Amino acid sequence: MNQNNQNEMQIIDSSSNDFSQSNRYPRYPLAKESNYKDWLASCDESNIDTLSTTSDAQNAVLTSLNIASAILSFFTSGIIGTGFGIFNTILGWLWPSNNNAIWEALIRSIEALIDRQIREYERVTALSALQGLRINLAQYNTAFNNWNTNEETRNNPALQREVISRFNIADGFFGNSMPSFRKENYEIQALSVYAQAANLHLLLLRNAVIYGIRWGMDSRTVESHYERMVCLSGAYADHCTFFYRQGLVELRSRGNWNEFNNYRRNMTINVLDIISLFSNYDPRVYSLNTNTQLTREIYTEPLATPLWHNLRLNPTEFQQIENDFIGQPSLSTTLTRFDIGVNRLATGVGGQSYTISRTRTAHHSIGRSVFFTTTWQGATQINPIEQRSLDFDNFNVFNINSQISSGDRFNQNELALGTRQALFHMVNDAGSLVTTREINLPQPVNPRSITSNIAGTNSATPTASDYTHKLSFIKSTRVRGLVSAANIIAYGWTHISLERRNSLLPNRITQIPAIKSHLLSTVANPPGTQQTHIISGPGHNGGGLVVMGSGNSRFQMRIHSSARQRYRVRLRYVNLSQTSCQARIPELGVNVSFTLPGGGGFFNPDLRYSAFQYITLPLEFETPNVESSWVFELGTTNAVSCVIDRVEFMPFNATALEYEGKQNLVKAKKAVEDLFTTTGKEALKIDTTDNDVDQAANLVECVSEEIYAKEKMILLDEVKHAKRFSQSRNLIQNGDFEFATDGWVTSSNVIVQADNTIFKGKYLNMPGAIKTDTTTFPTYIFQKIDESKLKPYTRYKARGFVGSSNEV
Numbered sequence: 001m002n003q004n005n006q007n008e009m010q011i012i013d014s015s016s017n018d019f020s021q022s023n024r025y026p027r028y029p030l031a032k033e034s035n036y037k038d039w040l041a042s043c044d045e046s047n048i049d050t051l052s053t054t055s056d057a058q059n060a061v062l063t064s065l066n067i068a069s070a071i072l073s074f075f076t077s078g079i080i081g082t083g084f085g086i087f088n089t090i091l092g093w094l095w096p097s098n099n100n101a102i103w104e105a106l107i108r109s110i111e112a113l114i115d116r117q118i119r120e121y122e123r124v125t126a127l128s129a130l131q132g133l134r135i136n137l138a139q140y141n142t143a144f145n146n147w148n149t150n151e152e153t154r155n156n157p158a159l160q161r162e163v164i165s166r167f168n169i170a171d172g173f174f175g176n177s178m179p180s181f182r183k184e185n186y187e188i189q190a191l192s193v194y195a196q197a198a199n200l201h202l203l204l205l206r207n208a209v210i211y212g213i214r215w216g217m218d219s220r221t222v223e224s225h226y227e228r229m230v231c232l233s234g235a236y237a238d239h240c241t242f243f244y245r246q247g248l249v250e251l252r253s254r255g256n257w258n259e260f261n262n263y264r265r266n267m268t269i270n271v272l273d274i275i276s277l278f279s280n281y282d283p284r285v286y287s288l289n290t291n292t293q294l295t296r297e298i299y300t301e302p303l304a305t306p307l308w309h310n311l312r313l314n315p316t317e318f319q320q321i322e323n324d325f326i327g328q329p330s331l332s333t334t335l336t337r338f339d340i341g342v343n344r345l346a347t348g349v350g351g352q353s354y355t356i357s358r359t360r361t362a363h364h365s366i367g368r369s370v371f372f373t374t375t376w377q378g379a380t381q382i383n384p385i386e387q388r389s390l391d392f393d394n395f396n397v398f399n400i401n402s403q404i405s406s407g408d409r410f411n412q413n414e415l416a417l418g419t420r421q422a423l424f425h426m427v428n429d430a431g432s433l434v435t436t437r438e439i440n441l442p443q444p445v446n447p448r449s450i451t452s453n454i455a456g457t458n459s460a461t462p463t464a465s466d467y468t469h470k471l472s473f474i475k476s477t478r479v480r481g482l483v484s485a486a487n488i489i490a491y492g493w494t495h496i497s498l499e500r501r502n503s504l505l506p507n508r509i510t511q512i513p514a515i516k517s518h519l520l521s522t523v524a525n526p527p528g529t530q531q532t533h534i535i536s537g538p539g540h541n542g543g544g545l546v547v548m549g550s551g552n553s554r555f556q557m558r559i560h561s562s563a564r565q566r567y568r569v570r571l572r573y574v575n576l577s578q579t580s581c582q583a584r585i586p587e588l589g590v591n592v593s594f595t596l597p598g599g600g601g602f603f604n605p606d607l608r609y610s611a612f613q614y615i616t617l618p619l620e621f622e623t624p625n626v627e628s629s630w631v632f633e634l635g636t637t638n639a640v641s642c643v644i645d646r647v648e649f650m651p652f653n654a655t656a657l658e659y660e661g662k663q664n665l666v667k668a669k670k671a672v673e674d675l676f677t678t679t680g681k682e683a684l685k686i687d688t689t690d691n692d693v694d695q696a697a698n699l700v701e702c703v704s705e706e707i708y709a710k711e712k713m714i715l716l717d718e719v720k721h722a723k724r725f726s727q728s729r730n731l732i733q734n735g736d737f738e739f740a741t742d743g744w745v746t747s748s749n750v751i752v753q754a755d756n757t758i759f760k761g762k763y764l765n766m767p768g769a770i771k772t773d774t775t776t777f778p779t780y781i782f783q784k785i786d787e788s789k790l791k792p793y794t795r796y797k798a799r800g801f802v803g804s805s806n807e808v
Contacts, residue, residue: 057266058460060109060192063093063102064270065468066457067196068294071277072497075290076508087203091137094196100130106192106270113263114247118189122180126190129177133197136173140166140204147215152754152762155738160216167208167215174201187243188250192270198236199274205229206281219717226284233278234609240275241539242606255312257321258301265298269454272296273495276542278609279572284709285614288651290509294495295332295516295543297472299325300452302490303402307414308480317479324377324477325490329534329544332516333363334500335472336371336393341384342441345405345418346483353405354441355418357384357485359476364393366502367518367558367631378476378487390437395426397471398462399453400491405445407482415482419489420444424471427464429500434464452491469493503560504567504623504649512557514546514644519556522549538607541645548579548642554635557647564625569617569632570648574607575599576641583617587630592619596642612645620652661704665711668703671696672715675722684725690736691801693722731785731796737762746781 067090074086094102104127111117118126143166147159154160174197181194205225208215212222244267251260273294280286301309302325313321343357358378364371406417420441427434456466473492481487504510520532529550537545546555569583577598584591594617636642675696677683697719703712733743737752740762749770754762770777790796 056105056108057112058455059102059105061266061269062455062457062460063106064192064196064274065455066093067199068269068273068277069457069468071280072292072294075277075280075286075292076505077289087200087207088141090200090203091141094200095134098134100127100134103127103130103193103196106196107189109266109270110189110192113259113266114188114250115259116189118183118186122183122186122190125183126180126193129180130193130197132173133170133177133200136166136170137200137204140170142166144207154214157216160214164215164217167204170204171201171208174204182239187239188247191240191243191247191267195236195240195271195274198232198240199278202229202233202236202278202281205232206283210283213713213716213720216720218720219713222713230282233281237275237278237540237609240271241609244271244539245606252318255314255318256310257313257318258309258311260318261299261325262301265300268296268298272539273542275540278540279612286509287705287709288507288509289505290511291505292511293497293499293513293516293542295498295513296537297492297494298454298469299475299490299492300454301450302477302488303404303419303450303452304488305404305406305414305417305448308417308488311480313479321477321479324479325475325492327475329515329536331518331520331534332366332494332498332513332543333372333472334366335361335397335474336364336391337362337373338390338392338437338474339373340388340439341376341378342386342388343379343382343384343485345445345485346407346416353420353443353445355405355420355485355487356422356439356441356476356489357382357418357487359474359487359489361474364500365518366500366516367556378489379478379481379485382484388439390424390439392424392426392437392471395428395435396467396496397424397426398456398464398467398469399425399451400471401425402450402452402489403444404448404450405443406448407446413482415480416486417481418485418487420447425464427467431465454493468496470496501560502557503562504565506563506565507651509651510649512559512647512649513543514555514557514646515544517546517555517557519554520546521555522551522553524549524551535643537645538609540609541612546644548636548639548644550638550640552635552637553639554633555644556631556633558629558631559649560627560629561623562627564623565651566620566622566653568620568650568652570650571596571615571617571634572612572645572648573615574611574613574641574643574645575639579639579642580637582633582635583619584633584635585621585630586633587628588621588623590619590621592617594618596636607643616650661707664699664702664704665708668696668699668715669711671699672718672722681718681721684722684729688722688726689799689801690723690726690730693719693726696722731789732783735800737764741781744781744783747777747779749779750781 070089070093071086074089078085096102107118107123107126140163143159143163147153147156147163178194178197178201181190181197183190187194206229208217208225209222209229212225213219217225247263247267248260251263254260273296276294277292280290280292339360339362340356341358342354345353345355356378358376358380360374360376362371362373401421401423402419403421404417405420406414419439421444422439424437425434426437451461453462453467454469456462456468458466462468470493471491472494475490475492477488477490478486479488502512502516515534520534522531524531530547532549532553532555533547534544535547537543548555573596575596575598579596579598580593581596582591582593594615596615597613599613632647634644634647675681675684675688675692677685697716700712700715700719703715705712734741740752741750749767751765752762753765764781766779766781769779
């Protein structure tokens, strides 16, 4: 028999737990911690350089890169039905020791980017709140580990109560602390801290949604945590994107493009990449492993002298550099070739000093074998004396060592500059071939070496086996170049999660960003109306978006599959008004029409997280059991502000998974209903036993959480309700032997075990009597019931579940 009597057990307090991950992750040198003694009323901008070092920026970026990489890896191949592993990993990165050094680096790195400090009072308040979070999360961490040790501990009421208590305390502390990370006038400086804290809070809530019922929460409480998780995902993401854009506006107004770009690059890594993963945290939407790709592009510092980097530009010059380096949003592509034109830098600047005077690149559109070439950039007004090309096809460039030539600041202005050397370190996708490509032009003048890359996860300088970004674009500008051949180059980078092909991974949800299409088209009606095109995303979705045109519009993406599997298709989108749509996969015979609901609001750069919706299309298809490729096409008719973020391919087995899942649900519902006297479940039937409750619980456990998550949660809650009824009417103490033989008097050979699947938990093993030549020693167990507990004129039954017996 099973009945969950409660036992008070000692819980280890872990306030000193530092989440140390030193055996798994390297540590990077941190700037010396500041001793905060003075309460400053205002910031002293002249002290920025002394408070923030390159080490701060490096540690902030490395920490964020590792957290984003860990989350992406977890959702692709981790045990998605859990989530504690990734939560624990992130804690280890943010608190590698018992202090807030990483968090301080996050703050100081932004202070340096915007050249504005946070007030000391706000700094101390935020750091104090973070210290409190560390302690409370450590205690929750220990409580969870104690509960999650094995099946026995997971069924222990005392450990369940403790983990709920620690969760509630940590959750409440987040609610009290988050305002400390968004103090008025200092929201930008604290934005990385806010994003990381928000990420932790959402993952904590996700744990409650996944584990809450097993902890002992009722379904309404779990539902409340789920609703808060969804709501806060939007609130946190919107806060981050709003103040990220505020920082961009502030830095643009100062006129220094290099500072503007440094802020955009580092904040993309430290803030936007983190919040772009929030949508994956919903375990009801993403119940399977999910492959996610970041399509955004970031640029390292241009190859230029300090004088050029520090230029204060007028608005026209600033916008020209932005147009030259960043350009208009476009479909995702793969870099295949780099073309250069060579010229003498200038007469009198080193005589025969040769540099790259103009550039262009060639790219593959994803899903097409043909490539396209960009127009020449740089000093295009003069003819090159030589042209060269480097081939990057099927390789990922992860690090570049460049050297520039320039006039010196005394004889020839530093703005007479160009790149004379570039060594590209690259590796193929499989990691089996590492090589280099090089441009090396003669006669350096006032050479300056520049290394361009984005850090790996284990090292500040990436390697062939440890890199997070790959070269995607090479751009040029002539703005403020002093001589006719002057040319400033910048390198663009994409995250390695962005794959060369659109490949479906077996048994995983595959997210394909809409900008990985290879064709956009609109037959305008009437001519001149909006065409299907690409726009920059709002910052919380990881890249650009496709806007459908006003007429008959469509986009196509080529998909690769390698095994037989059935799929459904889901869209993440924003749509102003109801739109007629068509989805086609010609090679697989799929052609369906459907209506895309509206109500998402008109798109603008401030598009809120909550504006995005999901729709599962009314189609199912099966991929061939061989390597194959096929085209998915989405068409719209007269769309009004219809924006597509991504297409999701969700695997399922219609003949087995759904049928079996539905049958399991029906069986579980009937078993639970049979426990009670009425549909209102106000009392148990007289003949309902503890074993009946346990067997019903086993049937509920078999219900698919992927298909019937809500129904399963309700049924588990009803089983717990039945268990409480059973406990309240049972006069036997410890009737399920959860606490061994406490409350029982037994013979010495009676043992309690927990290794038989026919029992929900522990059970009693009573061996046969021990016999000697003269005496028989019986096996027995009994318990006395206090007479005061018995009601007069009342019949009582004594019953139990016997798994097996012999000659009893």
